[in-house]
Amino acid sequence: MYSTGEKPGKGYYKCTTCSEIVHLDQDSDTLPPCPKCHKTTYVKL
Secondary structure: OOEEEOOOOOOEEEEEEOEEEEEEEOOOOOOOOOOOOOEEEEEEE
C-alpha cells in the first residue's frame, strides 16, 4: 500500500477507497490525494 506524498515509481495506482486510477509518468513523481474522493491510500496495479 502506498500513501499520498510517496514516490513509488512509474506506473498506475488505484485508490483503495473509490478505485480511481492515478498514473505516474516519472520515478520522481509523488502520489497526489485521490482526484475523485481525496483519500490518500493506493495499491499498485
